[in-house]
Amino acid sequence: MKYSKLFGRTSKTEGSDLKVTSHRLLTQAGYIRESVAGRYFLLPLGLKVHQKISEIVKKHMDTAGAQEMVSPVLHPMELWRETNRDNAAGYELMQIADRRGAEFALGGTGEEMFVDVVRKFNISYRDLPFNIYQFGNKYRDELRARGGLLRVREFVMKDAYSFSTEQQFEAEYQNMMDTYTRIFKEIGLSTSIAEADGGYIGGDYCHEFIVDADVGESVYFTDGGEYIAHEDVAVFDKSHSDEVHTELADLTIVDADRGTTMDDGLKLHAPAPMTRHIKNVVYINERQEIVLACIRGDLDVNETKLQKAADCHHLTPLAEEQIAEWMGSKAGFISAVGVRETTNGHKLAIVADNSLEGLVNGISGANQDKKDYININMARDFTPDIVADIALARAGYTSTDGKELQERVGIEVGNIFQLGYHYTDLMDGATYTDEDGTQKNLYMGCYGIGIGRTMAAIAEVYSDDNGLVWPLAVAPYQVYIASLGDDSAVLELTESVYSDLTSAGYEVLHDDRDVRPGEKFADADLLGIPVRIVVSGRSIEAGGVEIKLRPDKDSQIVPSANLEKTLKKELKRHI
RNA sequence: CGGGGCGUGGCGCAGUUGGCUAGCGCGCGCGGUUUGGGACCGCGAGGUCGGAGGUUCAAGUCCUCUCGCCCCGACCA
Numbered sequence: 001m002k003y004s005k006l007f008g009r010t011s012k013t014e015g016s017d018l019k020v021t022s023h024r025l026l027t028q029a030g031y032i033r034e035s036v037a038g039r040y041f042l043l044p045l046g047l048k049v050h051q052k053i054s055e056i057v058k059k060h061m062d063t064a065g066a067q068e069m070v071s072p073v074l075h076p077m078e079l080w081r082e083t084n085r086d087n088a089a090g091y092e093l094m095q096i097a098d099r100r101g102a103e104f105a106l107g108g109t110g111e112e113m114f115v116d117v118v119r120k121f122n123i124s125y126r127d128l129p130f131n132i133y134q135f136g137n138k139y140r141d142e143l144r145a146r147g148g149l150l151r152v153r154e155f156v157m158k159d160a161y162s163f164s165t166e167q168q169f170e171a172e173y174q175n176m177m178d179t180y181t182r183i184f185k186e187i188g189l190s191t192s193i194a195e196a197d198g199g200y201i202g203g204d205y206c207h208e209f210i211v212d213a214d215v216g217e218s219v220y221f222t223d224g225g226e227y228i229a230h231e232d233v234a235v236f237d238k239s240h241s242d243e244v245h246t247e248l249a250d251l252t253i254v255d256a257d258r259g260t261t262m263d264d265g266l267k268l269h270a271p272a273p274m275t276r277h278i279k280n281v282v283y284i285n286e287r288q289e290i291v292l293a294c295i296r297g298d299l300d301v302n303e304t305k306l307q308k309a310a311d312c313h314h315l316t317p318l319a320e321e322q323i324a325e326w327m328g329s330k331a332g333f334i335s336a337v338g339v340r341e342t343t344n345g346h347k348l349a350i351v352a353d354n355s356l357e358g359l360v361n362g363i364s365g366a367n368q369d370k371k372d373y374i375n376i377n378m379a380r381d382f383t384p385d386i387v388a389d390i391a392l393a394r395a396g397y398t399s400t401d402g403k404e405l406q407e408r409v410g411i412e413v414g415n416i417f418q419l420g421y422h423y424t425d426l427m428d429g430a431t432y433t434d435e436d437g438t439q440k441n442l443y444m445g446c447y448g449i450g451i452g453r454t455m456a457a458i459a460e461v462y463s464d465d466n467g468l469v470w471p472l473a474v475a476p477y478q479v480y481i482a483s484l485g486d487d488s489a490v491l492e493l494t495e496s497v498y499s500d501l502t503s504a505g506y507e508v509l510h511d512d513r514d515v516r517p518g519e520k521f522a523d524a525d526l527l528g529i530p531v532r533i534v535v536s537g538r539s540i541e542a543g544g545v546e547i548k549l550r551p552d553k554d555s556q557i558v559p560s561a562n563l564e565k566t567l568k569k570e571l572k573r574h575i
Numbered sequence: 576c577g578g579g580g581c582g583u584g585g586c587g588c589a590g591u592u593g594g595c596u597a598g599c600g601c602g603c604g605c606g607g608u609u610u611g612g613g614a615c616c617g618c619g620a621g622g623u624c625g626g627a628g629g630u631u632c633a634a635g636u637c638c639u640c641u642c643g644c645c646c647c648g649a650c651c652a
């Protein structure tokens with residue numbers, strides 16, 4: 001390929017609002033171009049990288065026994081109604097109607113469609129297990145797109161769905177976990193596999209594959225050993241070394257001339273440690289029920305865990321006026337003690353963190369201004385509807401294995417979900433005929449990789465001050481040749497090197513532009529192609545062509561007869 | 576949806592106490608001199624100043640509405 005004919009050129013002036021490295025470099029180097037917010041053109045170079053990634057994904061999926069297919073982009077709305085996701089996913093779900101008024105969802109994920117196609121067949125236990133997948137455009141009406149390809153409103157995802165018996169599932173899940181590990185390894189990405197929350201996808205457990213990067217949105221914790229978990233689900237040891245009362249004292253209301261923060265309470269009731277305070281946070285869920293979360297003062301509420309415990313999928317903090325009006329309480333002085341009687345038409349659920357179970361003689365507000373309760377004891381003084389782990393992990397806490405948790409941030413490039421019977425329960429006829437002739441629900445898993453986001457993650461990890469540095473496996477071209485000057489010896493040698501390398505199976509980009517050397521070198525760095533070859537009068541005089549790996553500083557002169565051998569050797573050193 | 580910033584040739588920007596044919600750098604085209612880390616000279620093309628309405632003798636500049644973009648938050652596979 002001649003660079004002079006390649007559509008999409010590099011640009012020297014960077015967009016000042018392109019703050020994410022991968023976004024800026026991919027744009028500047030001519031790999032992508034924004035259409036409107038969150039929707040991108042993949043230019044010829046960008047598409048080549050995208051395709052390389054897809055091919056690697058496909059190769060490993062096929063090896064794992066999965067089968068590629070294609071589903072329609074428009075999903076009949078009634079399928080999403082069957083699973084109640086027309087509302088649950090309502091914030092993101094794109095909808096469209098045809099001229100007859102038939103409604104469709106522009107799929108953001110494909111569980112319904114894949115269950116639907118499976119149930120059109122009479123599946124027998126003999127068919128199980130199987131895994132079918134697609135590379136499909138996904139549409140998500142994100143509240144805010146950000147970071148170039150990191151969070152977009154339409155993108156290509158490889159989404160796979162396994163159908164099996166419950167007994168077979170563990171092997172299916174493990175198979176995909178191993179496959180993903182191989183995929184990202186081949187691509188050149190090192191990933192952490194974190195336990196995570198499934199969100200509106202459903203199911204009981206899932207894992208995210210996360211590439212460490214500051215610009216990522218996935219916060220997770222690791223104890224340096226076995227334990228790796230997303231912030232949403234991370235658990236930790238809640239024990240502490242503060243002195244604990246052993247004798248239950250009488251519940252008492254005291255004057256509390258203090259501000260409304262936990263620290264104000266701590267000061268007022270000194271020397272009682274924060275671990276004796278009780279923090280109360282009030283939310284309202286999508287069913288207009290009030291959820292009162294109670295947790296030990298030194299901990300914070302994890303809203304994802306709280307949602308699960310309270311069996312809801314949306315929580316909004318309750319405003320001060322409503323705390324007063326609906327609960328007869330006072331922001332900053334809320335207590336679970338006695339609060340139930342004062343609610344006003346709204347159901348109220350008290351969800352207590354399990355950290356309160358060992359708390360003796362706790363301290364919190366007393367549901368009125370400037371009054372606190374002391375000596376609160378759960379069970380005696382109030383009865384939670386639910387006791388669960390609703391605490392947010394923090395760096396510095398210890399894991400249940402006793403090791404210190406570290407906080408990390410990264411880009412979620414893939415995920416695997418156990419779906420179980422979630423969809424097959426909701427959708428009629430998603431069954432197989434078992435050996436004994438009875439119909440049984442299929443057991444499912446689903447597995448996604450965002451191709452564009454993976455591309456951005458690579459760009460994020462592999463780049464330097466001068467531009468991109470593609471790993472060999474995904475580079476749009478393996479070799480970049482710059483011919484300097486229009487001397488006929490240079491042009492002839494370039495031609496022969498180009499055709500030799502091309503017939504040897506390399507993808508070669510020849511920078512044939514009539515521009516000065518500096519510009520070619522700068523662009524070569526920006527483009528990030530693994531090997532740079534320079535053919536010039538100087539290199540010919542020195543005995544051949546010049547070769548250099550993108551990350552290297554120095555080049556070497558190689559006689560053109562030895563070029564292929566040297567190239568092969570050099571490429572082994574590359575990422 | 577809340578907070579902040581911003582829309583002026585392809586890109587980056589200047590121009591706002593209203594006032595002349597709306598500028599600059601990069602890029603693009605032509606000619607020339609150059610040629611190993613983004614050269615230089617000359618000429619040239621390219622803009623209904625995001626859109627609509629209004630005020631005014633006069634609007635890129637003031638007013639109203641509106642569309643869109645970026646960052647932070649809420650939300651999220």
